[in-house]
Amino acid sequence: MTIAPPPVVPPSTRFLRSGAPAAPLPEALAVRAARTAVAREASLTGFLAATDHNLGPFEIQAAHDGQELLRTATQRAAQARADATPPRCPVCGRPLSQCSRGHARTCLTRFGDITMARPRGYCKRCRKWRPPADPALGLEAPAGYSPAVQALVALAASKWPVAEASGVREQLAGGRLPPATLDREAKRQGQRAQRLRTQLDQPAAAEAKQLERVLQPYPPIIQLDAWNLRERDAWGQSASLRRRGQEPDRWHWVWTGTVFRLDHRGETAGGRPVIVQRGDVFTRQGLDALREQLHAEALRRGLGQAASVLVIGDGAVWIGRWADDRWPLAQQRLDFYPAVQHLVAVGRALWGEDKVQFKAWLKPLVRQLKNESAVKVIRPLEEALANLPVGPVAEAVAQEVACLREHQDRMDYRAARRAGEPLGRGPVEATCRQAQCRFKRPGQFWSQTGDEALLCLETFWRNDRWALLFPHPAFDPAKN
Numbered sequence: 001m002t003i004a005p006p007p008v009v010p011p012s013t014r015f016l017r018s019g020a021p022a023a024p025l026p027e028a029l030a031v032r033a034a035r036t037a038v039a040r041e042a043s044l045t046g047f048l049a050a051t052d053h054n055l056g057p058f059e060i061q062a063a064h065d066g067q068e069l070l071r072t073a074t075q076r077a078a079q080a081r082a083d084a085t086p087p088r089c090p091v092c093g094r095p096l097s098q099c100s101r102g103h104a105r106t107c108l109t110r111f112g113d114i115t116m117a118r119p120r121g122y123c124k125r126c127r128k129w130r131p132p133a134d135p136a137l138g139l140e141a142p143a144g145y146s147p148a149v150q151a152l153v154a155l156a157a158s159k160w161p162v163a164e165a166s167g168v169r170e171q172l173a174g175g176r177l178p179p180a181t182l183d184r185e186a187k188r189q190g191q192r193a194q195r196l197r198t199q200l201d202q203p204a205a206a207e208a209k210q211l212e213r214v215l216q217p218y219p220p221i222i223q224l225d226a227w228n229l230r231e232r233d234a235w236g237q238s239a240s241l242r243r244r245g246q247e248p249d250r251w252h253w254v255w256t257g258t259v260f261r262l263d264h265r266g267e268t269a270g271g272r273p274v275i276v277q278r279g280d281v282f283t284r285q286g287l288d289a290l291r292e293q294l295h296a297e298a299l300r301r302g303l304g305q306a307a308s309v310l311v312i313g314d315g316a317v318w319i320g321r322w323a324d325d326r327w328p329l330a331q332q333r334l335d336f337y338p339a340v341q342h343l344v345a346v347g348r349a350l351w352g353e354d355k356v357q358f359k360a361w362l363k364p365l366v367r368q369l370k371n372e373s374a375v376k377v378i379r380p381l382e383e384a385l386a387n388l389p390v391g392p393v394a395e396a397v398a399q400e401v402a403c404l405r406e407h408q409d410r411m412d413y414r415a416a417r418r419a420g421e422p423l424g425r426g427p428v429e430a431t432c433r434q435a436q437c438r439f440k441r442p443g444q445f446w447s448q449t450g451d452e453a454l455l456c457l458e459t460f461w462r463n464d465r466w467a468l469l470f471p472h473p474a475f476d477p478a479k480n
């Protein structure tokens with residue numbers, strides 16, 4: 001069966017006033033839909049005859065035919081909205097003058113390219129020519145992508161390297177979007193996400209101040225970690241830097257935090273523990289930025305009503321200082337694993353290669369640390385240290401014992417277990433590992449502008465705020 005070419009869309013001929021109804025969709029769309037359906041029915045015969053084909057080719061052809069129908073419908077909807085947009089400046093709201101019509105703009109939608117003829121007018125206050133339909137349609141200057149494509153590009157680039165993201169997006173939605181273009185658009189969306197993050201975080205802090213201090217029984221638990229990624233700073237200058245005695249340092253910290261409450265933990269059907277509500281923060285902009293963003297996440301999870309907060313870290317100096325500065329009343333905990341590593345280091349110094357003695361020594365200490373108290377573990381270590389002759393072994397043991405002493409107030413694991421609180425930082429470590437799968441691939445170099453933008457997109461996705469960034473109401477079949 002031969003399918004007739006699509007009807008030509010008539011150019012816009014009107015610039016309607018505010019509130020005027022859009023022109024009804026032409027009947028030709030229904031005709032096109034019928035043609036598509038007939039073509040699919042007709043192709044069934046060919047599909048059945050091609051016994052060496054599985055369902056795949058039929059699916060691809062059906063998607064292609066349907067896509068063209070949807071593209072036409074989207075183009076008409078966009079044109080109707082462009083025609084119905086009132087001639088007012090989208091920035092200052094003043095009426096536009098010298099209005100004219102027929103200004104073409106092409107953009108990529110989920111269903112392919114569409115072209116609209118938009119009206120345009122001059123804003124005397126802004127002293128700029130304005131096409132009011134563009135913001136009404138969600139078309140941001142200068143990019144040529146519909147809101148749904150903007151969302152898809154942002155999501156794909158925050159999950160995969162841009163070359164892969166470009167290919168995946170093309171498979172899912174058709175239309176070409178080369179990696180470099182996708183990269184540029186994703187970063188633009190990420191920068192928009194950063195601006196929105198700032199707007200959202202400020203009210204969170206302001207609202208918390210107004211909250212009545214009704215204590216809730218589950219303090220927020222904040223887990224902190226950091227990982228590094230490589231940026232392209234001083235690119236091409238490695239040799240000259242080295243000649244001047246400077247080693248180029250391209251690895252930079254991504255400060256990471258996770259916040260959740262004890263009552264937001266649950267189990268999957270298979271019995272695996274999960275956190276059902278949590279907030280993740282990544283930032284390359286330093287500890288102050290981490291503090292502000294994490295504070296806003298904690299406020300969203302009841303920090304304003306909590307008597308205290310529990311901060312779990314790996315013993316790094318910055319975490320202790322940071323917690324003291326931000327939440328002086330916070331309870332701090334040293335992750336159980338690094339605490340055990342201090343014991344391991346002492347054991348290695350004492351027992352050397354004797355693994356049997358080492359294990360026999362370590363096992364009861366670890367059990368004691370978990371079930372009793374840090375003091376009970378540290379005291380015998382200090383006694384052992386006092387009996388060691390001066391030398392490298394004593395130095396190594398002294399160093400580890402000093403670390404344990406410094407953190408002993410953060411090592412009440414027995415109380416933590418009784419309260420059902422986590423001993424370690426599994427959630428934030430998992431978060432860091434997942435982010436590194438995207439941001440720390442071989443051969444990847446970033447710029448701080450680019451990595452912060454994509455990291456911000458990732459937090460919107462993880463923290464269930466994607467819909468605030470891309471507010472397309474979810475389709476509900478029950479309401480249609």
Ligand SMILES: [Zn+2]
Pocket residue numbers: 089090091092093094123124125126127
């Ligand atoms: Zn204006």
